Amino acid sequence: xxxxxxxxxxxxxxxxxxxxxxxxxxxxxxxxxxxxxxxxxxxxxxxxxxxxxxxxxxxxxxxxxxxxxxxxxxxxxxxxxxxxxxxxxxxxxxxxxxxxxxxxxxxxxxxxxxxxxxxxxxxxxxxxxxxxxxxxxxxxxxxxxxxxxxxxxxxxxxxxxxx
Numbered sequence: 001x002x003x004x005x006x007x008x009x010x011x012x013x014x015x016x017x018x019x020x021x022x023x024x025x026x027x028x029x030x031x032x033x034x035x036x037x038x039x040x041x042x043x044x045x046x047x048x049x050x051x052x053x054x055x056x057x058x059x060x061x062x063x064x065x066x067x068x069x070x071x072x073x074x075x076x077x078x079x080x081x082x083x084x085x086x087x088x089x090x091x092x093x094x095x096x097x098x099x100x101x102x103x104x105x106x107x108x109x110x111x112x113x114x115x116x117x118x119x120x121x122x123x124x125x126x127x128x129x130x131x132x133x134x135x136x137x138x139x140x141x142x143x144x145x146x147x148x149x150x151x152x153x154x155x156x157x158x159x160x161x162x163x
Contacts, residue, residue, distance in 0.1 A: 002087040002158035004114065009085070011157065015133050016116060016150070017141030023049060026130065026138050034102075034127040038116050042132045053130075054102035055095070057119065059112040075103030084111040087158065092118045099123065116141070120151040 004012070020026045023045050030051060037043040037053040040060065046053060078098065080090040091108065095115065098104035099122050108115070116131050123129060123143045133139050141147055 001089060001161050002155070003161045004085050004087075004158050008157040011154070012114070015136075015139040016120075016154075017129070017139040017147075019133055019137050019139055021137040023138060026140055027051070029140060030128060034124065036119055036123060036127060036129045038112055038119065038129065038131040042130050042138055045138075046130070052103065054127075055098045055104050055106065055119070057095075057106045057108060057112045057115045059108040059110065075105065076101065077105045077107055079107045079109065082108045082110040082112065082115070085114070086110075087114050087118055087155075091115060092122075095119050095122050117151050117154050120147050121155065 027049060035046070035051060035053045036055040036057075037046060038057045040058045043053060043056040043058055078094045080088065080094045082088045082091045091106070094104075094106045095118050098106060106112075106115070113131075116129060119129055120141060120143060125143050125145070127143045129141045129143065131139050
């Protein structure tokens with residue numbers, strides 16, 4: 001399991017992509033692309049707008065409270081443990097599996113926020129990853145070599161714990 005040290009957490013507060021204030025500005029960017037989402041509200045909002053993500057990573061929470069806008073599960077549902085501030089091996093395995101077996105919903109027991117990092121690394125180029133930026137909007141990250149390198153750099157801040 002990878003654990004994010006407390007001193008590195010501030011580096012994850014800003015958007016890891018382009019911040020959009022409203023879903024209406026995101027939708028035109030999604031045409032013809034493979035879409036992956038991390039977060040219950042962004043997944044629900046896309047579904048409400050007629051887009052089902054190929055992979056949705058959710059945890060039933062929004063800003064540490066139960067989510068009242070739970071998205072519908074699409075395709076296979078994989079359940080994984082992923083405590084807050086970590087990226088577990090099970091989460092990475094589920095994301096890697098999901099890339100090749102879409103549609104998949106990954107239901108996280110714990111916290112899904114950091115799933116963006118391994119998802120960007122695993123995703124094919126030209127796909128997009130969307131996630132919510134609390135109180136600010138929706139972040140869109142287009143997958144390219146730069147996104148993968150940036151995600152790999154962020155992953156390097158984590159510390160391996162256990163075998």
